[in-house]
Amino acid sequence: MPQEKSFDAYLDELKTHGFTVVEGVVQSEALARIRKATYAQIANLDPPPPATDDRFGVPDGIAWSEDVCRAVTHPMALALIRAYLGTEEIHFCHQPAMTVLRPAKALIGQYPESGWHSDYPYHPDVYPDDRWEDEAVYGVQFNICIDPFRRDNAGTQYVPGSHANKRFPPRALNEGGTRMGRPPHEAVQQMLAPAGAALIYDSRMWHRASPELNVSGQDRLAILNAVCPNWVRAMVDKKPGTERFLSSGMSDQLPASVCDEINRLCHTPNQAAPASAPVILEKPAGPRRIAI
Numbered sequence: 001m002p003q004e005k006s007f008d009a010y011l012d013e014l015k016t017h018g019f020t021v022v023e024g025v026v027q028s029e030a031l032a033r034i035r036k037a038t039y040a041q042i043a044n045l046d047p048p049p050p051a052t053d054d055r056f057g058v059p060d061g062i063a064w065s066e067d068v069c070r071a072v073t074h075p076m077a078l079a080l081i082r083a084y085l086g087t088e089e090i091h092f093c094h095q096p097a098m099t100v101l102r103p104a105k106a107l108i109g110q111y112p113e114s115g116w117h118s119d120y121p122y123h124p125d126v127y128p129d130d131r132w133e134d135e136a137v138y139g140v141q142f143n144i145c146i147d148p149f150r151r152d153n154a155g156t157q158y159v160p161g162s163h164a165n166k167r168f169p170p171r172a173l174n175e176g177g178t179r180m181g182r183p184p185h186e187a188v189q190q191m192l193a194p195a196g197a198a199l200i201y202d203s204r205m206w207h208r209a210s211p212e213l214n215v216s217g218q219d220r221l222a223i224l225n226a227v228c229p230n231w232v233r234a235m236v237d238k239k240p241g242t243e244r245f246l247s248s249g250m251s252d253q254l255p256a257s258v259c260d261e262i263n264r265l266c267h268t269p270n271q272a273a274p275a276s277a278p279v280i281l282e283k284p285a286g287p288r289r290i291a292i
């Protein structure tokens with residue numbers, strides 16, 4: 001059974017540590033359906049994705065899985081994110097992104113360089129500077145574990161409390177591989193959670209995908225969401241995803257509450273920024289891989 005915690009206890013944890021785990025966001029039958037639907041999509045990917053040692057995205061989850069729609073609109077998780085960001089008016093800065101982290105093969109025993117980052121909009125080419133003085137927070141990452149996140153399947157590495165530094169990770173973190181427990185990575189831990197849980201963390205938190213640590217022999221699936229106040233520019237053009245959602249007919253299958261929330265989070269154009277907002281720069285035009 002998921003651990004019972006009050007809304008206030010989660011919010012308190014998020015405010016104190018910049019990170020909390022909400023268990024039971026997706027139930028086990030729905031997890032099984034999501035995995036099955038994801039593998040059906042993977043079979044159609046062209047070119048086929050790598051079988052080992054990498055992560056890849058499976059697009060358009062909200063167009064092919066009602067369970068994905070329900071997961072990303074989980075009322076308690078969203079209420080928590082709204083409370084932490086201090087606004088009801090939030091949106092996803094890219095369409096919900098199913099990611100598959102393949103098992104390590106060549107990477108086993110290796111320590112690849114780099115990967116340390118903070119999340120959108122706390123990217124150096126987006127925010128005016130790589131130091132962020134504001135008291136307000138403009139981003140929360142909402143990652144839903146379709147498989148458990150464990151030490152042996154690359155639970156996300158992070159530096160606890162690093163969001164409070166209000167700056168992009170220092171270069172030293174990305175020089176040389178990450179050997180947990182050894183400088184400069186002595187404070188690094190992994191985000192661990194059961195399947196169906198949501199990892200909710202302040203986007204300024206320094207973290208890294210660690211494909212070399214997936215020694216489980218199995219894929220690790222998760223749905224990634226970058227959540228911001230709705231005046232923050234999206235990371236990518238969300239319209240093609242919206243069109244595929246609309247043409248899928250998914251909205252006819254969803255309860256009105258889920259459909260309304262999907263519309264607000266995924267399909268509503270950016271709103272005007274308040275006068276007090278920092279400048280969040282326009283991305284250069286052209287296709288780009290989402291750096292998440």
Ligand SMILES: O=C(O)CCC(=O)C(=O)O
Nearest residue numbers: 119156208209210224292
């Ligand atoms: O897949 C992971 O473990 C890392 C995810 C990540 O880097 C992100 O959500 O920004």
